[in-house]
Amino acid sequence: MDTKTLCMGVLSQGDASGYEIKKVFEQAFSYFFVAGYGSIYPALADLTEKGWVACTNVEQEKRPMKKVYHLTEAGHRQLLQELNKAYPHHRVRSEFMVLTCYAHLLPQGRVEQVLEQRCRDIEATIAHIDSFIDEGEALTPGVRFTAGFGKAVFEAARDYIESHKGMLLADMDKGPSAKESK
Amino acid sequence: MDTKTLCMGVLSQGDASGYEIKKVFEQAFSYFFVAGYGSIYPALADLTEKGWVACTNVEQEKRPMKKVYHLTEAGHRQLLQELNKAYPHHRVRSEFMVLTCYAHLLPQGRVEQVLEQRCRDIEATIAHIDSFIDEGEALTPGVRFTAGFGKAVFEAARDYIESHKGMLLADMDKGPSAKESK
């Protein structure tokens, strides 16, 4: 599943321009799916070619023209098919975890800084999810579930860092230690 | 930070062939960093060109020849520099979460299947982390911290799914609901 499917997903809930789709990505999906203009615009062009979306040029006063896209019937069928067959992958790519793995190669100050930076980023993400939930919009049960899931996972990450930070910093000097001390 | 840095990281803890590096990736990093031969071999070629690693051909009896790589002094400096300047990113790309977001477009059976599949995958990952921790090898404090972190996060994910699954399934029919009921 790629940017194209997500674009169709967004359009299934209402017509939008590429610019507006990116805002939805940022507001609703940013903590588990990232896409910039360089992915979205080509995706929309591709979807148009395939007949899964279509667009209307909308002239605006004192604003640039927009291309408002809508999902076609074929697009809706395609979206349902995609969602029904997609495997629920969940990939993590964490340079943070690479850095913690190699903590023994770094000065304590750097390790502390890395842990603190990660905590700040997590807090920002949680705040972002909260503001999204509290926007007062009608959220589907699925979106509420997903937001709660993201929040639970990020909170667990933050709590783990906060409660094990001292231990990592203290153990760092001691070097590698075997599992057993017998 | 990319595959190249991770390869240098692995080599900082002992010489290894490309094949062996991939095994380390699978055993120790698979839950937060993935790389196949198609990334590792070109990375090693690149690192060799840059003088950050060097290799020796080792002939083996009844086994194919190996190229055993080791980190050079310049490579070690490069690794430290990289680890000291890298930003601790943590990216998630979750098709699972895309699917839960669009649960309202799917039959209940499919949603249930998606949640169960994700739980099975999480259990497998946790079991993998446990077996890695219990291998009896000398783990650095950083690696122990990282494994514990991964475990905590995956456990939180599993717990959330298990405790909110019923709610999602029950709410699905009701359609979108606003934040407030006033």
Place this chain on the structure above:
DNA sequence: CATCGCATGTAAGAGGTTACATGATTAA
């Protein structure tokens, strides 16, 4: 006067995935 928001896109490059190609040994 600067920069942010709105609005569209392209082009080059980086990076990774998948499949292919080869081949011996060993365990089921």
Place this chain on the structure above:
DNA sequence: TTAATCATGTAACCTCTTACATGCGATG
């Protein structure tokens, strides 16, 4: 005999990221 393990690599492809290119209006 079949499949897995050991062992190296390439090539095509796909996708995304980053930077560029343009331009008006509003806000500070």
